[in-house]
Amino acid sequence: xxxxxxxxxxxxxxxxxxxxxxxxxxxxxxxxxxxxxxxxxxxxxxxxxxxxxxxxxxxxxxxxxxxxxxxxxxxxxxxxxxxxxxxxxxxxxxxxxxxxxxxxxxxxxxxxx
Amino acid sequence: xxxxxxxxxxxxxxxxxxxxxxxxxxxxxxxxxxxxxxxxxxxxxxxxxxxxxxxxxxxxxxxxxxxxxxxxxxxxxxxxxxxxxxxxxxxxxxxxxxxxxxxxxxxxxxxxxxx
Numbered sequence: 001x002x003x004x005x006x007x008x009x010x011x012x013x014x015x016x017x018x019x020x021x022x023x024x025x026x027x028x029x030x031x032x033x034x035x036x037x038x039x040x041x042x043x044x045x046x047x048x049x050x051x052x053x054x055x056x057x058x059x060x061x062x063x064x065x066x067x068x069x070x071x072x073x074x075x076x077x078x079x080x081x082x083x084x085x086x087x088x089x090x091x092x093x094x095x096x097x098x099x100x101x102x103x104x105x106x107x108x109x110x111x112x113x
Numbered sequence: 114x115x116x117x118x119x120x121x122x123x124x125x126x127x128x129x130x131x132x133x134x135x136x137x138x139x140x141x142x143x144x145x146x147x148x149x150x151x152x153x154x155x156x157x158x159x160x161x162x163x164x165x166x167x168x169x170x171x172x173x174x175x176x177x178x179x180x181x182x183x184x185x186x187x188x189x190x191x192x193x194x195x196x197x198x199x200x201x202x203x204x205x206x207x208x209x210x211x212x213x214x215x216x217x218x219x220x221x222x223x224x225x226x227x228x
Contacts, residue, residue, distance in 0.1 A: 042222075046216035089155070106156075
């Protein structure tokens with residue numbers, strides 16, 4: 001069935017380090033792919049998305065490219081800040097009639113000053 | 114610009130009590146859903162709805178009921194609360210319109226404790 005697999009956390013980085021959070025997926029058809037961010041005590045917020053192969057989503061310095069050949073959607077940021085500390089969720093939206101979302105289990109990022 | 118509104122924000126229940134978690138959105142979204150979030154388990158889908166009058170079960174529906182009488186509202190009912198239902202509950206909505214392009218808008222969550 002459809003699924004999303006994320007790297008396990010926590011990921012701990014120093015400020016200004018390069019970030020990669022891996023995400024791979026299994027899906028029938030051509031899903032849209034999303035990254036969401038959850039700050040402490042809050043709901044999830046949409047960070048970026050890509051709706052077809054080779055699309056690059058970007059927002060707030062974060063980027064992810066929809067790679068159909070490797071079924072991946074890895075999240076990257078060139079220089080993280082303490083304020084990026086949060087939990088990041090990879091997700092896909094399936095193309096069947098219900099258009100249901102499938103979420104990964106989340107990756108906690110901690111950035112140290 | 115309300116988005117998705119969930120009430121209450123916090124609730125403590127005794128085992129066996131029932132209650133309703135409220136969710137309302139003002140974006141005319143067709144698609145609404147309820148998730149629970151537990152430590153180390155990510156988000157698990159409880160129930161979802163693709164439009165008024167249409168609901169379906171997610172992966173963890175037992176102990177919960179939903180209804181969708183209007184586009185705006187999607188309440189979640191706990192029939193007889195159990196300690197295993199202690200969790201943070203999120204409501205989310207999205208446009209569907211025959212495409213997968215739309216992301217979710219989440220509410221701020223309800224933290225439920227069952228004692």
